[in-house]
Amino acid sequence: MYIVTNRTVDESKHSESEAFGSKPIEGPNELRLAEVSRRGDRWHVDVLPDQITPEMAKSVGLNPDNTYPASAYVARKLIEKGGHGPGSRESGKNLLLFVHGFNNDMTDVLDRAERLEENYDVEVIVFSWPANGGGLRGVLSYKSDKRDALASVGAFNRVLEKLEVLVSEFHARYVMELEVRAEKRFKDNAAAWDSYFAKEVQKHCPFTVNMMLHSMGNYLYKHLLKSSVYNGDRLLFDNIVMVAADTNNENHAEWVDRIQYRNRLYITLNENDGALKASRLKMGEQQKARLGHYLRRLDSRVATYMDFTGQPHVGDAHAYFEETPLRNRKVLDFFTAALNGKVAEKRTRFDPSRNIHLL
Template identity: 60%
Template sequence: MFIITNRRVNVGKTTVKTAFGDKPAEGPNELRLAEASRVNSKWHINVFPDRVNATGQAVSAKKAQEQDSMFASEYVAKQLVSKLKTYTPSRHLMLYVHGFNNDLASVLDRAEQLEQNYNLEVVIFSWPANGGGVQGVLSYKSDKRDALASVGALNRVLERLQSIVQQLHADYVEQLEQTTEAKFGDDAEKWDRYFTAAAAARCPFTINLMLHSMGNYLYKHLLSSSVYAGDQLIFDNIVMVAADTNNAGHANWVDNIQCRNRLYITLNEHDSALRASRMKMGEKQKARLGHYLRCLESKTATYINFTGQAHVGTSHAYFEGKPLENSQVRSFFQLAFNGQTAEDSLTFDAARNLYYF
């Protein structure tokens, strides 16, 4: 799987511990790409240089202008699209932003489970979220600082993702518009129906975003920052799982999020990690969005309550492990992570503005 990161990297190193550092890159907005694969049950890492050829190998400065030279991000995009088109049944693409105190080996293990459990192609955005080696409250505060320092990097990821999607479709869309115009002229209904079907056949996968735990805190600060463009319509679904950010006032920034289909916020009142998160900062730490069943005031989000569901218990990551023994939980995430509408079989509680199982 592919990794996008603003961690410090070491080109040529092949293990998780040697290829990636615990600190942000010297310029925290600097992004590097890498590929991770299993070799004899261990992760093998290939950090890409800035420019590569058509096979992903480094290109010298003298050959940087040659026809098959490209930025690593373009190479990764082409590999992903080519890979996604080979799957039968089709797979969908997920950008996964992890949370607090996650070392990269654990992030890779979790992303691998996401791929296997939900038939996905996962791309990881990894920020330096492991507390710089400290523990407890100091680790939590350190990761909050690193999250804030990573805002610009995440924005660059989204900008680059949007640019690549546009590039991949630009020539085809222009050609398709001409074909559709020749076929249907002024018949707007037939024009739209044909164009939509042909475009979907060309790109038979959705692109979705999963934010877990403090990854939501990072995304929140991106939305309120001066660097965020704000009009990027990239994702079909955005799933905010166990959000470790304030419940208070969340509608002010959540309602600025744009997606094509659904914005889901998942809730578990018994989430032990979010309870611990609230205690780490003492009285200053307000109720966390992912475990508070009140003040759910967003006009655009769809809130899903997992509290009390069989096998969920106090889980902070109820999209994996034992909670998946609950078929309803598994079904929800299967649909949500694959760009589909996931709440149709659930019951809506109008008084609290949430869905439950």
């Protein structure tokens, strides 16, 4: 899988605990990319150079005589995994950008991303911000991560900008392939060419691009949406899934309603979420109700709210998209659909009095 990060990195190290630091990179919104693979029970990390080598360029079909940033290499690799390009697989996977939450070191992040790939058959790219409290614990760790989240807003915006370029390349390649097919079939019939091309383009893109934000990752997203650097017209994702959001419920519609998406914006809630209940006390005084566990004032005009409260195997889980909660088929089916860009609330019951879907 691929990691994009604003953590400090050490290119000479190959374990996740040594290659990635716990502090933001110095410099305005700088990002680094890394290629990560599982080797037995360990992770192997290759921090990619800012400019890729000629050998790397050649391996993904780029001209080795030219210079390219690491993002060009990763884009080509992801295009192949999506089912396109010279080294592509017959059946591609949908792409998921995963933004993790509070108090996650890189081993936690990679293990969770791997579970997302295995459980939902998606290709995960991770945005990892310095969310492990700088070695602190408890209230100090929580405050430290909140500061790092705010410091990571510009970097996260750059991630979305780069992903926008990647999605554009995905689309351009798909359109080019359709044009070649149309030319082979209808090169002497312009009307049939146009009709075939229009129908194929409208059917679907070859894969969907989705984003999942967990816990304090939603706090980071909130502050990006409210910042002056955010481009509100950016339409990147088919689905956006905001899970167990550790940010204020109060007035959340003011920033949630700015979010652009193609299919659905899901906000998931668990009233019994133990981590969110605890987070209300972590600042030394009671915080306001958290968006991910408060079943009132659900007043966004664009979000689809999903209630996981009281579901078998969910309990007080904060990460109810993995492990024990997935014994509940309704939970598994929801996240499988949502993280693959599909409509996920079809089999739920809607409660209009609270504006929420019940699993």
